[in-house]
Amino acid sequence: IDTAGTRSFPKQWQSISLRDVTFGYGEGKILKRLNFTIRRGERIGVVGLSGAGKSTLFKLLLKEYENYTGKILIDETPLRQIKLASFIERTAVVMQETEVFNFSLKENITIANNRKARDAKLLEQTLKIAHVTDFVGRMPQGIETLIGEKGVKLSGGEKQRVGIARAVFKQPELLLLDEATSHLDSESEQKIQDSLHQVFKSVTAVVIAHRLSTIREMDRILVLEGGKIIEEGSFDELLKKKGRFAQLWQTQQF
Ligand code: ADP
Numbered sequence: 475i476d477t478a479g480t481r482s483f484p485k486q487w488q489s490i491s492l493r494d495v496t497f498g499y500g501e502g503k504i505l506k507r508l509n510f511t512i513r514r515g516e517r518i519g520v521v522g523l524s525g526a527g528k529s530t531l532f533k534l535l536l537k538e539y540e541n542y543t544g545k546i547l548i549d550e551t552p553l554r555q556i557k558l559a560s561f562i563e564r565t566a567v568v569m570q571e572t573e574v575f576n577f578s579l580k581e582n583i584t585i586a587n588n589r590k591a592r593d594a595k596l597l598e599q600t601l602k603i604a605h606v607t608d609f610v611g612r613m614p615q616g617i618e619t620l621i622g623e624k625g626v627k628l629s630g631g632e633k634q635r636v637g638i639a640r641a642v643f644k645q646p647e648l649l650l651l652d653e654a655t656s657h658l659d660s661e662s663e664q665k666i667q668d669s670l671h672q673v674f675k676s677v678t679a680v681v682i683a684h685r686l687s688t689i690r691e692m693d694r695i696l697v698l699e700g701g702k703i704i705e706e707g708s709f710d711e712l713l714k715k716k717g718r719f720a721q722l723w724q725t726q727q728f
């Protein structure tokens with residue numbers, strides 16, 4: 475990871491753009507000449523079959539890989555020039571598996587935003603939005619209950635809600651989310667779905683979307699295949715096109 479950047483994440487940023495971004499190892503390129511812009515406040519869904527390059531695209535946006543060609547710009551500032559610490563401070567990531575630590579439930583949620591760790595109101599709002607309130611009542615010491623390996627074990631759905639809560643509490647500029655599809659019963663899934671819709675109202679989000687109901691909410695959907703964007707548009711636009719997205723949609727209708 476390149477930590478040599480010296481600039482801060484721009485305060486009043488308006489867009490994040492990829493310009494001719496190509497990335498890959500050796501002969502095989504994983505991402506090929508990607509061009510797109512994320513406007514502030516937009517919710518972008520990224521869809522595509524396994525191996526299409528979705529996770530790799532995320533890693534580029536997260537500054538995990540910097541040996542790409544082309545440009546990733548936040549307004550006019552190259553992402554590479556932004557200090558990693560500043561970048562991390564302004565972004566939040568929710569992956570399919572949320573790691574919980576051997577701390578209290580509260581600490582697990584406030585961990586990414588130390589400056590606001592004592593903000594009881596923000597914490598209360600966060601617990602509601604992420605539907606943590608639904609299971610905190612069952613915990614022996616409520617929000618102060620020790621969780622993780624040495625404490626109370628959480629189910630997959632509960633852990634995911636902790637992950638969402640952690641991201642909400644952070645109040646990020648940019649949220650990157652890889653939706654989980656497995657290990658969730660339909661009740662937890664519905665709750666997580668509700669949480670996410672709440673979260674999306676207030677952030678810029680790029681979501682690897684697996685669930686059809688989430689995809690509908692997106693302002694724009696990028697369809698990746700073989701490392702290229704093969705289609706782009708709103709849910710309705712893409713369905714009308716009767717292209718790859720429409721096909722993917724059909725196959726998921728079982
Ligand atoms: P998706 O998230 O859409 O399933 P990925 O971004 O994980 O796709 O992978 C895209 C392609 O890049 C796949 O063919 C995968 O095998 C390849 N790939 C991913 N990571 C690496 C890596 N570290 N080294 C070599 N190939 C990789």
